[in-house]
Amino acid sequence: MDNEDGKRIVTFIIVIIIASAFIAGFGKEEGGGVTGTVIV
Incomplete structure (x- = not known):
């Protein structure tokens, strides 16, 4: 189980x-790095 x-x-x-x-x-490719930052 473990x-x-x-x-x-x-x-x-x-x-x-x-x-x-x-x-x-x-996001970097599209120029919208904010999305990646929020997820991370």
Whole structure:
């Protein structure tokens, strides 16, 4: 059970980091870095 929870938490964190980085990068490309800053 601990192993499953650990995988779930790690996956959740990785997804958030990737999404944040993607949104921040997209914001920079579009010239709207505020969106990325808010998410991060």
